[in-house]
Amino acid sequence: MTCNSKRFCCLPDYHIHTKLCNHAEGEMEEYVECALQAGLKEIGFSEHMPVMPEPHLCISYEELPIYVSRVLELQEKYKGQISIKLGCEMDIVSGRLDEINDIIRDFQFDYVIGSIHYLNKWPFDQAQYMHQFKNADIDDIYNRFFDAVVCAAETGLYDIAGHIDNIKRMGYRPEGDLTSYYERAAQVFKKYDLTVELNTSGFDELCGEQYPSEEFLKILRRNEIPVTAGSDSHNPKHVGRYYDRAFKMLKTVGYESVVYFKNRERIIKSLESLNGCYESDGPEMR
Ligand SMILES: [Zn+2]
Numbered sequence: 001m002t003c004n005s006k007r008f009c010c011l012p013d014y015h016i017h018t019k020l021c022n023h024a025e026g027e028m029e030e031y032v033e034c035a036l037q038a039g040l041k042e043i044g045f046s047e048h049m050p051v052m053p054e055p056h057l058c059i060s061y062e063e064l065p066i067y068v069s070r071v072l073e074l075q076e077k078y079k080g081q082i083s084i085k086l087g088c089e090m091d092i093v094s095g096r097l098d099e100i101n102d103i104i105r106d107f108q109f110d111y112v113i114g115s116i117h118y119l120n121k122w123p124f125d126q127a128q129y130m131h132q133f134k135n136a137d138i139d140d141i142y143n144r145f146f147d148a149v150v151c152a153a154e155t156g157l158y159d160i161a162g163h164i165d166n167i168k169r170m171g172y173r174p175e176g177d178l179t180s181y182y183e184r185a186a187q188v189f190k191k192y193d194l195t196v197e198l199n200t201s202g203f204d205e206l207c208g209e210q211y212p213s214e215e216f217l218k219i220l221r222r223n224e225i226p227v228t229a230g231s232d233s234h235n236p237k238h239v240g241r242y243y244d245r246a247f248k249m250l251k252t253v254g255y256e257s258v259v260y261f262k263n264r265e266r267i268i269k270s271l272e273s274l275n276g277c278y279e280s281d282g283p284e285m286r
């Protein structure tokens with residue numbers, strides 16, 4: 001098993017998938033072992049919930065209780081070594097809000113990540129569908145994407161806005177200034193008291209940078225939107241990927257704290273005071 005080498009452990013990795021979604025590899029233990037090797041003190045599993053328009057890409061309703069009990073078992077098994085949270089990644093699909101509500105009510109998540117992976121059932125972030133960007137009006141696509149981001153936030157159903165400029169994943173960006181999209185999103189995150197995820201998976205994708213972009217992150221900072229972090233791991237070796245860059249980026253744009261979660265409550269930790277390590281279940285560790 002190849003894992004990431006030691007990275008900045010003061011950031012949690014709250015975006016980790018499992019093979020229960022049918023498009024990730026490795027055993028859940030391997031993700032935890034890689035997190036330990038990467039020097040992380042707190043991680044969270046965040047499997048795709050069964051509300052995705054493509055059911056073969058997410059966990060099934062039958063497997064959901066199994067997922068939850070596996071995470072709870074791992075929490076016990078690794079107690080004292082690493083803190084493991086129970087999270088989920090929820091597609092905020094307008095026609096399925098009752099279902100989403102039910103899932104959130106039935107399981108005691110530590111946090112819920114809200115994500116947009118589809119525009120009118122178009123999986124814009126999957127390579128086999130990227131041809132639809134060609135000859136399309138990219139401004140129009142961005143408008144629709146940010147409409148979806150705003151609508152999702154207004155449901156008030158989730159805690160963390162996942163890969164918030166995911167529409168850039170395939171490398172398509174409109175010409176010119178994107179500030180108005182970012183400002184609009186920041187306003188709504190502020191209003192609904194959301195946390196934003198610094199997601200490092202974009203470095204391995206065609207967009208070639210973290211989500212959100214530095215410019216977007218600056219606007220979020222100015223609006224005092226709290227941040228947390230995730231690698232969007234679909235393989236154990238992804239855990240904590242590019243956390244050195246993530247940490248530097250947060251400092252560069254002026255962030256002084258990072259958010260941890262427990263029972264859907266935010267725990268704000270100053271980056272300075274962490275001096276390396278923190279887990280929300282125990283004392284600060286050096
Ligand atoms: Zn996935």
Ligand SMILES: [Zn+2]
Nearest residue numbers: 089115162163
């Ligand atoms: Zn996602």
